[in-house]
Structures are given as structure tokens and as C-alpha cells.
Amino acid sequence: MNSSDYSSLWLCYREIRSTSEKVAVMAADSEESPAKTAFDELKLALSSLFKGIKFSTGEKDCSYLIKLSVSSDLREEEYSLICERDSALISGGSGRGLLYGVFSYIRKTILAGGFPICREQINPANPLRMLNHWDNPDGSIERGYSGQSFYFENKKIISNKRTEMFARAVSSVGINGIVINNVNVGADAGRLITSDYYESLNELSAIFERYGIKLYLSINFASPMDIGGLPTADPLDEGVKNWWKTECKSLFSSVGNLGGFLVKADSEGRAGPFTYGRTHADGANMLAAAVKPFGAVLIWRCFVYNCKQDWRDRKTDRARAAFDNFSPLDGKFSDNVILQVKNGPMDFQVREPVSPLFGAMKNTNLMLEVQAAQEYTGQQRHVCCLLPMFREILDMHICPSENDGKVSDIISRGGKNCGIAAVSNTGDDCNWTGSVFAAANLYGFGRMAFEKDISPEKIIDEWCVLTFGNDKKVIDTVSYILLNSYKAYENYTAPLGMGWLCTPQNHYGPSPLGYEYDRWGTYHFADRNAVGVDRSDKGTGFASLYNEPLSEMYNSPETTPDELKLFFHRLPYDYVLASGKTLIQHIYDSHFEGYEAAEEFSEMWKKLEGMVDEDVYINGVRRFEMQLESARDWRDIINSFFYRLSGIPDEKGRKIY
Numbered sequence: 137m138n139s140s141d142y143s144s145l146w147l148c149y150r151e152i153r154s155t156s157e158k159v160a161v162m163a164a165d166s167e168e169s170p171a172k173t174a175f176d177e178l179k180l181a182l183s184s185l186f187k188g189i190k191f192s193t194g195e196k197d198c199s200y201l202i203k204l205s206v207s208s209d210l211r212e213e214e215y216s217l218i219c220e221r222d223s224a225l226i227s228g229g230s231g232r233g234l235l236y237g238v239f240s241y242i243r244k245t246i247l248a249g250g251f252p253i254c255r256e257q258i259n260p261a262n263p264l265r266m267l268n269h270w271d272n273p274d275g276s277i278e279r280g281y282s283g284q285s286f287y288f289e290n291k292k293i294i295s296n297k298r299t300e301m302f303a304r305a306v307s308s309v310g311i312n313g314i315v316i317n318n319v320n321v322g323a324d325a326g327r328l329i330t331s332d333y334y335e336s337l338n339e340l341s342a343i344f345e346r347y348g349i350k351l352y353l354s355i356n357f358a359s360p361m362d363i364g365g366l367p368t369a370d371p372l373d374e375g376v377k378n379w380w381k382t383e384c385k386s387l388f389s390s391v392g393n394l395g396g397f398l399v400k401a402d403s404e405g406r407a408g409p410f411t412y413g414r415t416h417a418d419g420a421n422m423l424a425a426a427v428k429p430f431g432a433v434l435i436w437r438c439f440v441y442n443c444k445q446d447w448r449d450r451k452t453d454r455a456r457a458a459f460d461n462f463s464p465l466d467g468k469f470s471d472n473v474i475l476q477v478k479n480g481p482m483d484f485q486v487r488e489p490v491s492p493l494f495g496a497m498k499n500t501n502l503m504l505e506v507q508a509a510q511e512y513t514g515q516q517r518h519v520c521c522l523l524p525m526f527r528e529i530l531d532m533h534i535c536p537s538e539n540d541g542k543v544s545d546i547i548s549r550g551g552k553n554c555g556i557a558a559v560s561n562t563g564d565d566c567n568w569t570g571s572v573f574a575a576a577n578l579y580g581f582g583r584m585a586f587e588k589d590i591s592p593e594k595i596i597d598e599w600c601v602l603t604f605g606n607d608k609k610v611i612d613t614v615s616y617i618l619l620n621s622y623k624a625y626e627n628y629t630a631p632l633g634m635g636w637l638c639t640p641q642n643h644y645g646p647s648p649l650g651y652e653y654d655r656w657g658t659y660h661f662a663d664r665n666a667v668g669v670d671r672s673d674k675g676t677g678f679a680s681l682y683n684e685p686l687s688e689m690y691n692s693p694e695t696t697p698d699e700l701k702l703f704f705h706r707l708p709y710d711y712v713l714a715s716g717k718t719l720i721q722h723i724y725d726s727h728f729e730g731y732e733a734a735e736e737f738s739e740m741w742k743k744l745e746g747m748v749d750e751d752v753y754i755n756g757v758r759r760f761e762m763q764l765e766s767a768r769d770w771r772d773i774i775n776s777f778f779y780r781l782s783g784i785p786d787e788k789g790r791k792i793y
């Protein structure tokens with residue numbers, strides 16, 4: 137792959153009209169580099185959108201005046217737009233705020249098909265809006281479905297035009313932090329904090345800085361041993377504390393614009409404080425102390441569970457693990473520690489309830505972690521727009537309080553140290569995300585992290601116009617496909633909240649018994665009478681980890697929403713759902729309906745031939761071919777599996793094998 141061979145994503149700036157107008161763009165009086173970037177980005181966009189446009193230097197001889205300003209009346213990342221017929225004032229509380237204002241102005245110009253007339257003032261909903269890349273120094277990407285890494289090649293860090301393009305794109309939707317390497321930190325990645333990488337980290341970090349993005353690194357808890365040669369990584373050991381302090385002092389004084397570290401500890405074989413009989417608070421606080429002098433944060437993941445479970449053990453419930461490990465530690469973390477909690481209690485399944493930890497950690501800074509990478513959601517071969525799922529998670533009332541009890545409130549209440557992160561879905565494919573549709577998840581994640589309460593519909597509309605232009609048929613078709621894609625995918629892969637029906641390891645395609653007798657704590661226990669896990673207080677007690685009224689709701693099968701019935705309960709196949717269907721009939725119907733929806737999407741897409749760019753069209757056609765083949769397997773294998781177990785035929789007499 138040639139590193140210059142890539143698309144401009146939603147920043148492709150198609151011409152709106154040609155003009156001979158003279159426009160004055162007055163730069164902000166600020167030395168901050170994002171303020172200068174804002175000025176350059178605005179001129180770049182205007183030159184492409186309005187061919188022939190002339191820029192005048194003075195305010196007097198222009199027909200349209202745009203003033204940029206940094207204003208202390210606004211909060212640091214806040215921006216405001218005052219756009220009239222012949223002028224626009226774009227202000228930010230800092231260079232970054234101004235940059236967000238400029239990108240919003242550009243977006244509005246494209247959507248309006250000309251200079252917009254509007255007023256808007258927005259402060260980002262979340263202080264930290266981060267991407268977590270799972271890229272490795274050898275260029276591979278864990279759970280990457282879009283080629284190789286564009287940050288690493290042969291253990292070297294890459295900084296080039298492509299990296300800059302990425303920074304532009306994600307900054308335009310408000311991302312302000314990027315972790316460049318995988319949370320599974322191998323031997324090579326462990327060295328990223330050493331002087332071997334100071335120079336190349338600095339180059340990358342300088343690009344990020346211009347776009348208001350801080351650089352973060354995933355680190356290895358065992359580094360004092362692995363690279364420091366110490367006999368222990370015990371967080372309470374003075375030698376270990378000093379080792380980290382010394383490393384951090386050197387790193388932070390050599391590399392600019394570093395935001396902090398991300399840590400996966402005691403998780404899936406990674407080292408952590410448990411080895412030394414210490415708590416996660418001991419581990420996180422020790423590292424937080426080492427980065428504190430540099431104003432940095434320590435982000436500590438809560439994805440901690442027993443990944444060596446004996447499937448015969450019916451008492452251990454993986455869904456409880458993060459709660460059981462972390463809730464007793466509430467209030468014990470330093471103020472620059474942020475706990476990063478996956479959206480659900482298991483692991484990015486198609487449908488999970490929101491993690492009860494969000495309702496339990498009242499005195500701890502929290503970040504929500506979602507996955508834009510489509511690991512369990514079709515691996516960017518299936519179209520699966522995750523924005524409706526993200527919206528539901530953010531809107532979930534996890535604490536009883538009416539005003540600030542939503543997940544979105546909880547992850548934004550920790551001062552500067554809280555927010556939201558997505559596992560990135562990008563790689564060095566020329567369209568960045570493998571599937572042309574998957575970029576909507578990246579765009580939409582940023583927009584949702586930035587703008588409180590923004591709807592998936594609004595985001596998808598924006599993304600479609602910015603990506604494809606404003607042909608109504610194209611927009612209507614793509615919006616329809618995207619908006620309905622998650623439900624369709626759920627229908628043929630995750631009936632009633634069941635997870636883990638996929639092929640072990642690669643997580644693509646169906647394998648209903650693949651995870652059933654394995655060590656990962658991921659069981660559905662289907663037999664000829666019933667299916668699902670009893671997580672009520674008569675079972676594992678997981679449902680009772682929620683605050684009321686959720687606890688009561690999830691404890692009873694009658695009040696548990698249908699889409700989570702089998703996550704919380706073990707039910708017979710003839711159990712009648714709230715929908716009025718029996719459980720088994722729901723399984724059959726949803727699988728047939730999901731497949732039909734995928735067929736419909738594919739047919740709709742084919743009607744856009746000639747209306748979108750050829751390569752984009754072909755990409756969609758090929759992806760739908762793969763989706764249909766796989767969705768057919770899902771439909772027939774899952775339906776046959778449950779038919780053979782239950783012996784109950786489909787009421788509608790459709791073909792089941």
C-alpha cells in the first residue's frame with residue numbers, strides 16, 4: 137500500500153459552486169498551533185468548495201467576512217458560531233475550541249450548500265474523546281479489519297501525510313486523544329516508552345498537536361521487569377515506584393504533547409497487581425503518581441475477569457467480574473486515574489445490558505469504552521452502523537437520579553478526567569475502514585462524544601452528505617441501510633441478548649457450540665428444554681448489581697426487555713415473549729427477517745450504480761456479497777441448531793435443516 141493512497145473520508149470537500157467572490161478570513165490573535173490550523177483548514181475548505189474564490193487581506197474590499205477569534209468568554213474547548221448573510225464570527229475558548237468551530241462551520245457550509253446562516257454554541261459533552269488503536273509495532277492490528285497499521289511498520293513509528301490526514305479527519309469530529317498502540321503490550325511495544333522512540337514519538341505527537349490531539353501510549357505493567365531488569369513489578373515496591381518515576385520524567389521531558397498512559401492489567405494474561413497481592417487501586421495509583429507531575433492521566437481498564445474458567449463451574453458468572461473487582465475500590469483511586477469500562481459486562485457483544493459499574497462508582501472518574509472496530513459486529517464485511525447502539529448506551533438511566541443518572545452524565549462528571557473512548561476501526565486500506573460504510577461509525581463516534589444528545593439520524597444524514605454529496609436518492613438509500621443495519625445484524629446473530637454464538641478466536645460467522653465448552657466464561661447452556669443464563673437473584677445474582685428500578689426489572693423475565701431476555705434468564709422454548717411470540721418462534725423469525733433485511737440492503741445499494749464513485753460502489757457490492765454469504769450461514773446454522781435441540785417446527789414452515 138502506497139502511504140499516499142487514501143481517501144479524504146468526510147473531508148473530501150466537493151465543489152459547491154464556482155465564484156469570483158472576495159472573502160476575507162481574519163486569523164485569530166493566538167499563538168496556539170490549533171488556532172493556526174483552524175485558519176489554514178478554513179482556507180483549504182473554502183478554496184475547494186468555492187472554486188475561484190479570492191481571499192482579500194482587508195475587511196473593506198470583501199463581500200463576505202469571516203473572523204476567527206479565541207475568546208476567554210468561552211470554556212476551553214467550547215466554540216460559538218455567529219453566521220449572518222455576509223459575515224461569520226467563529227470563536228473558540230482556545231485554539232482547539234476554535235478549530236472545532238471552524239470544522240463545524242465547514243460542515244454547515246457543505247450541508248447548507250453555501251455560506252450558512254446560523255448561531256451555535258457548543259461545549260463538548262465529554263472532556264476526553266479518545267480513540268484506542270490496537271496497533272502493534274510490527275504493523276499488525278488486533279481485531280483490525282482494514283489492513284495494516286498506519287502508525288507502525290517494522291517496529292518503527294510512521295509520521296507522514298497519511299497520519300496528518302487522519303489527525304485532520306478525527307479532529308474535525310472532536311477527537312482530542314489517541315492511544316496509538318494495542319492494550320496488549322508485547323515486548324516490542326513495551327519499548328515505546330524508552331529513548332529508542334523519543335524522536336519518532338515527537339514527530340507524530342507534533343502532528344497531533346496541530347490538530348488539538350494528545351498522544352497516549354498503552355503500557356505494560358511488567359515493564360520494570362521486562363525493560364528495567366528489576367526482580368518485581370510490585371506497585372508498592374520502592375524500586376518499582378522509582379523506576380516508573382524516572383522513566384516518566386525522561387519520557388515526558390523528551391516527548392511533547394503526551395496525555396498519559398492506558399493500562400490493561402490482570403486481564404487475559406497481562407501482568408497486573410494481583411500477582412503481588414495488591415489491588416487495582418494500588419497499581420493504578422502508583423502509575424498515576426509517576427505521570428502526575430506532567431499533568432498526565434492514567435487510564436486503567438476494568439476488563440478484568442477469569443479467562444481460565446472451567447465450563448463445568450456453573451457458579452462463576454463472567455458478567456459479574458468487573459463489578460466484583462472494581463466496585464469495592466470506589467473512591468480509592470487518585471484524581472488523575474480514570475477507570476475505562478467497556479459498555480457491557482461481557483465483551484462488546486452485539487447486545488448486552490450496560491455495565492452495572494457505571495451505576496456503582498460514584499466517587500471514581502470513569503470513561504466509557506465502546507468498540508468502533510466491528511469485532512463481533514461483522515468485521516466491516518457486514519454493514520452494521522453502531523450509532524443506535526452507542527446512543528442507547530449513553531442514554532441508559534443507570535442511576536436513579538432523574539437529572540444526572542444517565543451513562544452520558546456519569547462519564548462527564550469527573551472534571552477534566554473522564555469521557556469516552558472507542559476502539560478504532562481503521563487501518564491502511566485506502567478507504568481507511570475496509571468497508572465504505574464503516575467510516576460512519578468512526579465519524580459518528582466522534583460526533584456523539586462531542587455533541588450531547590445528538591441523534592444517530594442526524595449524524596448519518598451529515599455523514600452521507602459529507603461523504604457522497606447531496607443526491608437525494610443516494611442519501612436516502614445509504615441512510616436507510618445504515619439506520620436499519622444494526623437491528624438486521626442483531627436479528628441474525630444475537631437473538632434475545634444471547635452472545636458468543638460466533639466462531640471462537642476470529643469471532644466471524646456462526647458456531648453455536650464454539651464457546652460452550654471453553655474457558656472464557658461465555659455460555660448459553662442451550663439444551664432440549666431451555667436456553668439462556670439465569671442471572672436473576674435465583675441464579676448468579678448479576679441482575680441485582682444494578683440500581684433500582686433496573687435491578688427489579690432485570691430480575692424478572694416478565695419485565696426484562698425481550699432483546700435481553702436470554703442474557704438475564706434461562707427460559708423454555710415455548711416461553712411467550714412480550715412480543716406475543718414464543719421464544720423459539722422469535723429465534724426463527726428474527727433470523728429469517730435479518731437475512732431478508734441484508735438482501736434488501738444489497739438490492740438497494742445495487743440501484744446506486746453510477747450514482748456513487750465506481751470504487752465506492754464496487755466496495756459496497758463486494759461487502760454485501762460477503763455479508764449475504766455469512767448472514768445465510770448465521771440464519772441456517774442457528775435456526776437448525778435450535779430446531780434440532782428443541783424439536784419444535786417453525787410455525788411458518790420455512791426451510792430449516
Ligand code: GCV
Nearest residue numbers: 270278279319320400439483
Ligand atoms: C485487545 C477481546 C478481544 C481481544 C482484546 C480484548 C480487550 O477479548 O477479543 O482481542 O484485546 O477484548 O479488550 O482487551
